[in-house]
Amino acid sequence: MLNVALTGGIxxxxxxxxxxxxxxxxxxxxxxxxxxxxMQPGQPGYQRALDHFGxxxxxxxxxxxxxxxxxxxxxxxxxxxxxxxxxHPLIREQARESMDTGNRRPYQILVVPLLFESGFDSLVDHVxxxxxPAEVQLQRLVTRDGISRQxxxxxxxxxxxxxxxxxRADTTIGNADNTDRTGRVLTIHQELSASGQGxxxxx
Numbered sequence: 218m219l220n221v222a223l224t225g226g227i228x229x230x231x232x233x234x235x236x237x238x239x240x241x242x243x244x245x246x247x248x249x250x251x252x253x254x255x256m257q258p259g260q261p262g263y264q265r266a267l268d269h270f271g272x273x274x275x276x277x278x279x280x281x282x283x284x285x286x287x288x289x290x291x292x293x294x295x296x297x298x299x300x301x302x303x304x305h306p307l308i309r310e311q312a313r314e315s316m317d318t319g320n321r322r323p324y325q326i327l328v329v330p331l332l333f334e335s336g337f338d339s340l341v342d343h344v345x346x347x348x349x350p351a352e353v354q355l356q357r358l359v360t361r362d363g364i365s366r367q368x369x370x371x372x373x374x375x376x377x378x379x380x381x382x383x384x385r386a387d388t389t390i391g392n393a394d395n396t397d398r399t400g401r402v403l404t405i406h407q408e409l410s411a412s413g414q415g416x417x418x419x420x
Contacts, residue, residue: 218323218324219323219343219409219413220340220341220342220343221324221326221341221342221343221345221409222326222327222328222329222337222338222340222343222344223235223238223326223327223345223347224328224330224332224345224347224382224386225347225348225382225392226349226351226354226373226376226377226379227330227354227372227373228354228357228358228361229347229349229354229392230349230357230392231330232247232328233392234390234392234398234402235326235328237398237402238402241403241406242322243322243324243325243326243406244322244325246316246325246327246328247328248312248327248328248329248337249330251311255307255308256281256283257280258279258280262303263281265303267281269299269303270289270296274289286300288368291371291375292368292371294375297375305331305335305337309335309337309340312327312329313340316340323409323410323412323413324343324409324410324412326345327340327341330376331376332344333382334376338385343387344386344387344388345386345387345389346382346386346389346390347389347391347392348389348390348391348392348393349379349393351379354369354373355369355373358372358373390402390405
Protein backbone atom coordinates (compact mmCIF):
# COMPACT_ATOMS: atom_id res chain seq x y z
CA MET A 218 0.00 0.00 0.00
CA LEU A 219 1.22 3.46 -0.88
CA ASN A 220 1.74 5.79 2.09
CA VAL A 221 0.96 9.37 1.08
CA ALA A 222 1.49 12.51 3.15
CA LEU A 223 -0.76 15.55 2.96
CA THR A 224 0.89 18.68 4.30
CA GLY A 225 0.37 22.42 4.30
CA GLY A 226 0.79 25.49 6.43
CA ILE A 227 -1.55 26.40 9.25
CA UNK A 228 -5.04 27.34 7.99
CA UNK A 229 -4.17 26.19 4.47
CA UNK A 230 -7.16 23.86 4.39
CA UNK A 231 -5.65 20.48 5.29
CA UNK A 232 -8.83 19.26 6.98
CA UNK A 233 -10.95 20.31 4.00
CA UNK A 234 -8.72 18.53 1.48
CA UNK A 235 -8.37 15.47 3.72
CA UNK A 236 -12.16 15.35 3.94
CA UNK A 237 -12.43 15.24 0.15
CA UNK A 238 -10.10 12.24 0.06
CA UNK A 239 -11.98 10.58 2.90
CA UNK A 240 -15.27 10.89 1.02
CA UNK A 241 -13.61 8.99 -1.82
CA UNK A 242 -13.02 6.09 0.57
CA UNK A 243 -9.38 6.85 1.35
CA UNK A 244 -8.17 6.07 4.85
CA UNK A 245 -6.93 9.29 6.50
CA UNK A 246 -4.72 9.44 9.59
CA UNK A 247 -4.48 12.97 11.00
CA UNK A 248 -1.51 13.68 13.26
CA UNK A 249 -3.34 16.70 14.72
CA UNK A 250 -5.92 14.25 16.10
CA UNK A 251 -3.12 12.11 17.50
CA UNK A 252 -1.51 15.17 19.10
CA UNK A 253 -4.80 16.25 20.69
CA UNK A 254 -5.29 12.77 22.14
CA UNK A 255 -1.76 12.78 23.56
CA MET A 256 -2.50 16.05 25.37
CA GLN A 257 -5.60 14.73 27.13
CA PRO A 258 -5.53 14.01 30.90
CA GLY A 259 -3.84 10.70 31.60
CA GLN A 260 -1.90 10.69 28.34
CA PRO A 261 1.92 11.04 28.23
CA GLY A 262 2.00 14.38 26.43
CA TYR A 263 -0.41 15.93 28.93
CA GLN A 264 1.67 15.14 31.99
CA ARG A 265 4.95 16.18 30.40
CA ALA A 266 3.46 19.50 29.28
CA LEU A 267 2.00 20.10 32.71
CA ASP A 268 5.32 19.33 34.41
CA HIS A 269 7.14 21.68 32.04
CA PHE A 270 4.77 24.65 31.79
CA GLY A 271 3.19 24.41 35.23
CA UNK A 272 -0.43 24.28 36.45
CA UNK A 273 -1.16 27.70 34.95
CA UNK A 274 -1.93 26.06 31.60
CA UNK A 275 -4.66 23.87 33.09
CA UNK A 276 -8.35 24.75 32.84
CA UNK A 277 -10.83 24.14 35.70
CA UNK A 278 -11.93 20.86 34.08
CA UNK A 279 -8.30 19.64 34.24
CA UNK A 280 -7.78 19.82 30.46
CA UNK A 281 -4.99 21.95 29.00
CA UNK A 282 -5.73 25.49 27.91
CA UNK A 283 -4.74 25.05 24.25
CA UNK A 284 -5.20 28.75 23.47
CA UNK A 285 -2.83 29.80 26.24
CA UNK A 286 -0.33 27.08 25.38
CA UNK A 287 -0.34 28.16 21.75
CA UNK A 288 0.29 31.77 22.76
CA UNK A 289 3.24 30.70 24.91
CA UNK A 290 4.99 28.58 22.30
CA UNK A 291 4.50 30.98 19.41
CA UNK A 292 5.97 33.83 21.43
CA UNK A 293 8.99 31.83 22.56
CA UNK A 294 10.94 29.77 20.04
CA UNK A 295 12.65 27.72 22.77
CA UNK A 296 9.33 26.74 24.31
CA UNK A 297 7.98 25.79 20.89
CA UNK A 298 11.06 23.69 20.23
CA UNK A 299 10.64 21.93 23.56
CA UNK A 300 6.99 21.12 22.88
CA UNK A 301 7.69 19.83 19.38
CA UNK A 302 10.66 17.71 20.52
CA UNK A 303 8.46 16.19 23.22
CA UNK A 304 5.42 15.52 21.06
CA HIS A 305 6.88 14.51 17.70
CA PRO A 306 8.38 11.15 18.80
CA LEU A 307 5.09 10.22 20.50
CA ILE A 308 3.08 11.23 17.43
CA ARG A 309 5.46 9.39 15.14
CA GLU A 310 5.12 6.16 17.13
CA GLN A 311 1.33 6.24 17.09
CA ALA A 312 1.19 7.28 13.43
CA ARG A 313 3.40 4.35 12.42
CA GLU A 314 1.22 1.94 14.37
CA SER A 315 -1.90 3.29 12.68
CA MET A 316 -0.33 3.13 9.24
CA ASP A 317 0.76 -0.48 9.77
CA THR A 318 -2.71 -1.65 10.87
CA GLY A 319 -4.72 -0.17 8.01
CA ASN A 320 -6.75 -2.05 5.45
CA ARG A 321 -4.91 -3.04 2.30
CA ARG A 322 -6.26 -0.29 0.10
CA PRO A 323 -4.28 1.19 -2.82
CA TYR A 324 -3.08 4.04 -0.62
CA GLN A 325 -3.67 5.85 2.67
CA ILE A 326 -3.05 9.45 3.67
CA LEU A 327 -1.11 10.74 6.67
CA VAL A 328 -1.91 14.41 7.39
CA VAL A 329 1.16 16.13 8.89
CA PRO A 330 1.42 19.93 9.21
CA LEU A 331 5.19 19.97 9.95
CA LEU A 332 6.03 17.12 7.60
CA PHE A 333 9.52 18.14 6.49
CA GLU A 334 10.43 20.00 9.68
CA SER A 335 9.73 16.91 11.79
CA GLY A 336 11.27 14.37 9.41
CA PHE A 337 7.93 12.59 8.96
CA ASP A 338 8.49 12.63 5.21
CA SER A 339 10.73 9.58 5.73
CA LEU A 340 7.58 7.58 6.59
CA VAL A 341 5.87 8.11 3.25
CA ASP A 342 6.28 7.33 -0.43
CA HIS A 343 4.63 10.43 -1.85
CA VAL A 344 3.95 13.98 -0.64
CA UNK A 345 1.00 16.19 -1.51
CA UNK A 346 1.41 19.83 -0.48
CA UNK A 347 -1.43 22.30 -0.25
CA UNK A 348 -0.54 25.45 -2.15
CA UNK A 349 -2.02 28.38 -0.23
CA PRO A 350 -0.60 31.94 -0.12
CA ALA A 351 0.45 33.21 3.31
CA GLU A 352 -1.94 36.16 3.13
CA VAL A 353 -4.88 33.80 2.65
CA GLN A 354 -3.68 31.70 5.59
CA LEU A 355 -3.40 34.85 7.69
CA GLN A 356 -6.96 35.96 7.03
CA ARG A 357 -8.36 32.48 7.62
CA LEU A 358 -6.45 32.12 10.87
CA VAL A 359 -7.61 35.47 12.24
CA THR A 360 -11.21 34.70 11.30
CA ARG A 361 -11.21 31.07 12.41
CA ASP A 362 -9.44 31.41 15.75
CA GLY A 363 -10.30 35.01 16.67
CA ILE A 364 -6.66 35.93 17.23
CA SER A 365 -4.65 39.04 16.40
CA ARG A 366 -2.95 39.45 13.06
CA GLN A 367 0.35 39.66 14.93
CA UNK A 368 -0.06 36.23 16.54
CA UNK A 369 -1.35 34.78 13.27
CA UNK A 370 1.72 36.12 11.47
CA UNK A 371 4.02 34.64 14.13
CA UNK A 372 2.37 31.25 13.72
CA UNK A 373 2.74 31.32 9.93
CA UNK A 374 6.33 32.59 10.06
CA UNK A 375 7.28 29.76 12.45
CA UNK A 376 6.60 27.24 9.68
CA UNK A 377 8.25 26.44 6.37
CA UNK A 378 7.27 28.82 3.59
CA UNK A 379 4.64 27.80 1.07
CA UNK A 380 7.19 28.00 -1.76
CA UNK A 381 9.69 25.74 0.01
CA UNK A 382 7.04 23.21 0.97
CA UNK A 383 5.73 23.15 -2.59
CA UNK A 384 9.22 22.68 -4.04
CA ARG A 385 9.80 19.58 -1.92
CA ALA A 386 6.46 17.94 -2.62
CA ASP A 387 5.62 15.46 -5.37
CA THR A 388 2.14 16.88 -5.96
CA THR A 389 0.35 20.12 -5.12
CA ILE A 390 -3.28 21.12 -4.64
CA GLY A 391 -4.21 24.80 -4.84
CA ASN A 392 -6.49 25.89 -2.01
CA ALA A 393 -6.55 29.67 -2.04
CA ASP A 394 -10.25 29.29 -2.86
CA ASN A 395 -12.56 26.41 -3.74
CA THR A 396 -11.96 26.62 -7.50
CA ASP A 397 -12.06 23.02 -8.76
CA ARG A 398 -10.16 21.60 -5.78
CA THR A 399 -12.64 18.70 -5.81
CA GLY A 400 -11.67 17.92 -9.39
CA ARG A 401 -7.99 18.13 -8.54
CA VAL A 402 -8.43 15.75 -5.61
CA LEU A 403 -10.33 13.30 -7.83
CA THR A 404 -7.54 13.36 -10.43
CA ILE A 405 -4.87 12.69 -7.81
CA HIS A 406 -7.01 9.97 -6.24
CA GLN A 407 -7.36 8.17 -9.56
CA GLU A 408 -3.63 8.32 -10.26
CA LEU A 409 -2.62 7.20 -6.76
CA SER A 410 -5.16 4.39 -6.84
CA ALA A 411 -3.81 3.20 -10.17
CA SER A 412 -0.22 3.30 -8.87
CA GLY A 413 -0.94 1.41 -5.65
CA GLN A 414 2.72 1.03 -4.72
CA GLY A 415 5.98 2.96 -5.10
CA UNK A 416 6.38 6.35 -6.72
CA UNK A 417 2.96 7.62 -7.77
CA UNK A 418 4.34 9.80 -10.50
CA UNK A 419 1.66 12.45 -10.08
CA UNK A 420 2.60 15.96 -11.22
